[in-house]
Amino acid sequence: MIVHFEPASEEGIASVVRSAAAERVTLSIVGGGTRSGLGNPVRADRTLSTRRLAGIVTYNPAEMTMSALAGTPLAEVEAALNAKGQMLSFEPMDHRPVFGNSGQPTIGGVFAANVSGPRRYVAGAARDSLLGVRFINGRGETIKAGGRVMKNVTGLDLVKLMAGSYGTLGILTEVTFKVLPIQPTAATIVVSGLNDAEAAAAMAEAMAQPLEVSGAAHLPESVGRRFIGGALPEGAATVLRLEGLVASVALRAEKLAAALARFGPVATLDIDQTKALWAEIRDVKPYADGTMRPLWRVSVAPSAGHQLVAALRLQTGVDAFYDWQGGLVWLRMEADPEAELLRRFIRAVGGGHATLLRAGEGERARIPAFEPQAPAVAQLAERLRASFDPSRIFNPGRMAAMA
Amino acid sequence: MPETIGFLKPRQAVLDRRREIIADLTDLLPDGCLISDERGLKPFETDAFLAYRRLPLAVALPETTGQVAAVLKYCSRYGIPVVPRGAGTSLSGGAIPQEDAIVVGLSKMSRILDIDLFNRTATVQAGVTNLNISETVSPDGFFYAPDPSSQLACTIGGNIGMNSGGAHCLKYGVTTNNLLGVKMVLFDGTVIELGGKALDAPGYDLLGLVCGSEGQLGIVTEATVRLIAKPEGARPVLFGFASSEAAGSCVADIIGAGIIPVAIEFMDRPAIEICEAFAHAGYPLDVEALLIVEVEGSEAEMDAMLQSIIEIARRHDVMTIKESQSALEAALIWKGRKSAFGATGRIADYICMDGTVPLSQLSHVLRRTGEIVAGYGLRVANVFHAGDGNMHPLILYNINDPEDAARAEAAGNDILRLCVDAGGCLTGEHGVGIEKRELMRHQYSQADLNQQMAARAAFDPQWLLNPSKVFPLEGRPAA
Ligand SMILES: Cc1cc2nc3c(=O)[nH]c(=O)nc-3n(C[C@H](O)[C@H](O)[C@H](O)COP(=O)(O)OP(=O)(O)OC[C@H]3O[C@@H](n4cnc5c(N)ncnc54)[C@H](O)[C@@H]3O)c2cc1C
Ligand SMILES: Cc1cc2nc3c(=O)[nH]c(=O)nc-3n(C[C@H](O)[C@H](O)[C@H](O)COP(=O)(O)OP(=O)(O)OC[C@H]3O[C@@H](n4cnc5c(N)ncnc54)[C@H](O)[C@@H]3O)c2cc1C
Numbered sequence: 048m049i050v051h052f053e054p055a056s057e058e059g060i061a062s063v064v065r066s067a068a069a070e071r072v073t074l075s076i077v078g079g080g081t082r083s084g085l086g087n088p089v090r091a092d093r094t095l096s097t098r099r100l101a102g103i104v105t106y107n108p109a110e111m112t113m114s115a116l117a118g119t120p121l122a123e124v125e126a127a128l129n130a131k132g133q134m135l136s137f138e139p140m141d142h143r144p145v146f147g148n149s150g151q152p153t154i155g156g157v158f159a160a161n162v163s164g165p166r167r168y169v170a171g172a173a174r175d176s177l178l179g180v181r182f183i184n185g186r187g188e189t190i191k192a193g194g195r196v197m198k199n200v201t202g203l204d205l206v207k208l209m210a211g212s213y214g215t216l217g218i219l220t221e222v223t224f225k226v227l228p229i230q231p232t233a234a235t236i237v238v239s240g241l242n243d244a245e246a247a248a249a250m251a252e253a254m255a256q257p258l259e260v261s262g263a264a265h266l267p268e269s270v271g272r273r274f275i276g277g278a279l280p281e282g283a284a285t286v287l288r289l290e291g292l293v294a295s296v297a298l299r300a301e302k303l304a305a306a307l308a309r310f311g312p313v314a315t316l317d318i319d320q321t322k323a324l325w326a327e328i329r330d331v332k333p334y335a336d337g338t339m340r341p342l343w344r345v346s347v348a349p350s351a352g353h354q355l356v357a358a359l360r361l362q363t364g365v366d367a368f369y370d371w372q373g374g375l376v377w378l379r380m381e382a383d384p385e386a387e388l389l390r391r392f393i394r395a396v397g398g399g400h401a402t403l404l405r406a407g408e409g410e411r412a413r414i415p416a417f418e419p420q421a422p423a424v425a426q427l428a429e430r431l432r433a434s435f436d437p438s439r440i441f442n443p444g445r446m447a448a449m450a
Numbered sequence: 451m452p453e454t455i456g457f458l459k460p461r462q463a464v465l466d467r468r469r470e471i472i473a474d475l476t477d478l479l480p481d482g483c484l485i486s487d488e489r490g491l492k493p494f495e496t497d498a499f500l501a502y503r504r505l506p507l508a509v510a511l512p513e514t515t516g517q518v519a520a521v522l523k524y525c526s527r528y529g530i531p532v533v534p535r536g537a538g539t540s541l542s543g544g545a546i547p548q549e550d551a552i553v554v555g556l557s558k559m560s561r562i563l564d565i566d567l568f569n570r571t572a573t574v575q576a577g578v579t580n581l582n583i584s585e586t587v588s589p590d591g592f593f594y595a596p597d598p599s600s601q602l603a604c605t606i607g608g609n610i611g612m613n614s615g616g617a618h619c620l621k622y623g624v625t626t627n628n629l630l631g632v633k634m635v636l637f638d639g640t641v642i643e644l645g646g647k648a649l650d651a652p653g654y655d656l657l658g659l660v661c662g663s664e665g666q667l668g669i670v671t672e673a674t675v676r677l678i679a680k681p682e683g684a685r686p687v688l689f690g691f692a693s694s695e696a697a698g699s700c701v702a703d704i705i706g707a708g709i710i711p712v713a714i715e716f717m718d719r720p721a722i723e724i725c726e727a728f729a730h731a732g733y734p735l736d737v738e739a740l741l742i743v744e745v746e747g748s749e750a751e752m753d754a755m756l757q758s759i760i761e762i763a764r765r766h767d768v769m770t771i772k773e774s775q776s777a778l779e780a781a782l783i784w785k786g787r788k789s790a791f792g793a794t795g796r797i798a799d800y801i802c803m804d805g806t807v808p809l810s811q812l813s814h815v816l817r818r819t820g821e822i823v824a825g826y827g828l829r830v831a832n833v834f835h836a837g838d839g840n841m842h843p844l845i846l847y848n849i850n851d852p853e854d855a856a857r858a859e860a861a862g863n864d865i866l867r868l869c870v871d872a873g874g875c876l877t878g879e880h881g882v883g884i885e886k887r888e889l890m891r892h893q894y895s896q897a898d899l900n901q902q903m904a905a906r907a908a909f910d911p912q913w914l915l916n917p918s919k920v921f922p923l924e925g926r927p928a929a
Binding site for chain 2: 107110111133163171172174184188190191202204205207211212227255258259295299346347348349371375397398417423424425430431433435
């Protein structure tokens with residue numbers, strides 16, 4: 048029988064960990080548990096949930112920082128921020144539609160997965176917003192790192208390390224992060240009818256302008272109609288988001304439209320359509336299709352995204368759309384995940400990585416969800432892991448397949 | 451001056467093999483890449499934390515990653531400490547060597563390897579200067595955002611070592627937010643690559659850990675950084691206030707209103723006087739505190755932002771508002787600020803503190819800083835990055851008067867404790883080095899430090915890379 052721990056305090060978590068370490072009992076760490084079925088399966092003796100370690104600890108809008116216990120529902124964090132006109136600038140994805148599951152993602156889980164959305168180029172990933180953490184390491188010790196100030200080089204930056212460690216180095220108990228004001232308005236410039244290569248060029252051109260484009264995505268014809276109730280112009284849509292003061296956005300929209308006119312017909316979306324569109328891009332709407340067809344999240348250099356997809360198309364059935372100026376490729380395979388082919392082609396276009404987000408049971412057990420690392424890096428990562436969790440009790444199997 | 455900061459005791463076994471080591475390293479490197487004579491070693495004995503000096507055993511100046519790897523492999527085999535060095539402008543003693551160490555200087559690795567404007571990245575060797583990157587891409591309309599005042603001299607490798615910031619980091623972030631990848635050599639000579647042009651590599655964020663690690667985890671030989679499109683225009687505005695408190699709360703209100711200028715720099719009266727006398731920047735001399743607020747964008751955007759900022763400043767009884775009317779005036783405003791350290795150095799010796807505090811604590815910490823320094827019978831000038839709460843009190847003293855120097859050091863330590871107690875940290879961008887090493891205990895528990903040291907040991911199990919830095923000398927794991 049799987050024993051389930053739900054400590055309601057940091058000390059409670061620490062004491063579970065101490066006895067687990069002493070008895071060499073492995074723990075699967077879950078936040079909302081909304082994604083426990085994702086990536087390579089964790090095989091652990093017991094489950095430890097942060098669900099009851101919840102609540103916003105401090106929120107100081109004037110300092111633009113918030114501290115929250117790790118099990119705080121993301122929805123609660125976002126509602127509190129929204130009430131003060133602020134937001135998480137890294138736009139955490141709501142992945143539930145893609146997986147067709149329910150539950151409450153937690154703020155700890157969001158940072159543990161280093162989630163990042165369409166604003167990545169201007170606002171960074173979750174790790175760039177994370178200022179400080181408290182966590183329990185594999186010895187059951189409470190460790191704090193970072194703080195609540197924006198600039199901090201006092202000692203080694205364990206904060207960055209905890210972001211994206213998927214619960215394999217320690218259990219986050221409290222996170223302190225920076226937030227940003229919600230911009231007064233936003234608009235989207237749409238260039239229609241471009242093929243993937245032309246779109247990449249148009250997006251690079253847009254990002255090279257001093258216009259602070261805060262989102263650059265390309266939605267090929269196969270997916271274009273699935274967004275904002277089919278309200279995008281016919282054909283492929285290359286979309287560029289501008290955010291800021293009202294006067295400034297209007298001005299920049301004009302300049303951007305002028306700069307991109309040579310690529311194709313240009314249209315503009317208003318603030319409501321813009322908000323809806325970018326939320327759907329963030330949440331990978333076209334592939335929230337109620338299936339378990341394999342879904343990859345691929346990150347390559349922006350110039351390489353369309354090359355990768357073109358090469359794959361010659362070999363297998365794929366559907367794709369692009370975020371991050373073309374560098375983030377959401378790739379849905381028609382049948383087989385084709386992990387080896389994909390990873391080989393990624394190396395051929397200059398390198399990057401593919402994360403298997405969704406797949407059938409058997410495939411999830413067989414395919415490394417995360418891109419395997421170079422042996423020297425994998426060995427280093429393993430020594431690092433051992434320095435946090437010497438008895439290997441946290442999330443066995445979660446990142447192991449990387450080596 | 452009596453030294454209050456200790457170094458690790460030099461390893462006798464290493465000192466005894468000095469000649470052999472020099473001969474071996476000479477063989478490993480091309481001609482002219484190893485310095486071992488006392489005159490040649492002298493320029494490497496300290497960095498910009500001038501009060502401490504140690505002559506290293508030798509200085510290696512490799513020209514390739516392969517040569518760096520060969521030197522490190524040799525040093526790890528024979529248990530010889532290594533101190534990585536860029537331009538040696540560290541303000542915390544991060545690059546100060548020790549008698550039994552080989553300094554590995556990156557100055558000969560100063561080539562720009564790849565400028566990729568489509569993907570907006572630059573890949574450079576570690577010895578390239580910060581400013582060189584921005585100057586290279588400037589004609590194409592791009593720049594590299596983190597801009598330490600030392601940018602003419604300091605190297606990208608050193609910037610990574612210290613996770614350096616600068617005046618414009620309020621909007622664009624510090625080095626870690628602009629670094630995409632590195633090639634680095636581990637102490638055993640293994641060459642690894644982290645990150646690259648594809649964002650957010652999975653696996654532990656080793657790149658994030660390396661950034662700001664003060665040369666303790668490996669030697670960076672190449673870096674890939676993010677380039678940003680240069681704004682259409684930028685305009686600094688000067689605001690003069692009747693008190694530091696008024697200026698401090700004005701900063702908090704600007705940020706609180708959701709306005710994020712590119713930079714908000716603060717100077718108090720002593721700093722204004724020093725900078726004005728040196729740079730003739732046209733700073734008002736009848737105010738107690740000055741803010742330089744820079745906004746950027748098109749003319750219309752800058753006008754709109756400045757209008758909101760001016761309204762907020764008025765609520766804090768601003769005495770002077772000076773908008774720059776030309777590029778020349780803008781440059782002059784910045785010249786005064788950027789020469790602050792140099793100008794101060796002309797009138798007195800100083801130590802520069804670097805604590806960061808939450809914005810709500812700015813006024814309190816400024817007042818207490820004044821009281822603390824006065825309590826030691828010394829003077830202080832404050833000039834710092836106010837938008838992110840990164841304070842730089844410059845404590846003025848006479849380096850040739852041992853008592854004065856000891857008082858300055860004590861005052862500095864009190865100020866840093868104050869910053870930590872106010873919810874901040876010991877250092878925002880200059881690093882711990884040797885300077886703040888023993889104060890680490892004030893910010894971290896032994897368990898916190900043990901975890902950091904364990905992570906360090908995963909990279910350098912022998913504890914030989916820049917070993918006298920960052921962690922208190924007592925309570926280290928037995929290597
Ligand atoms: C392998 C994998 C890849 C993913 N890739 C992406 C992606 O590319 N983009 C995206 O938007 N989302 C991704 N996610 C989803 C992401 O996990 C969720 O956005 C978020 O973590 C959900 O929160 P939760 O509380 O439900 O987390 P859970 O599903 O409970 O946990 C997610 C991961 O975080 C760990 N974790 C949870 N809480 C803590 C804690 N307090 N301390 C330490 N570790 C903790 C868990 O062990 C698990 O590894 C991925 C998830 C996994 C497991
Ligand atoms: C007048 C003046 C103004 C300054 N202004 C600022 C400022 O505005 N903002 C700011 O942040 N700092 C500032 N500094 C501090 C200093 O310039 C920075 O810390 C700078 O990044 C150091 O770069 P450097 O090349 O001189 O490195 P060094 O001083 O040589 O080394 C710094 C650290 O990095 C390590 N290191 C160097 N190169 C490598 C490498 N290739 N691989 C691994 N480790 C390496 C060293 O071991 C050392 O620990 C200022 C200094 C001066 C003197």
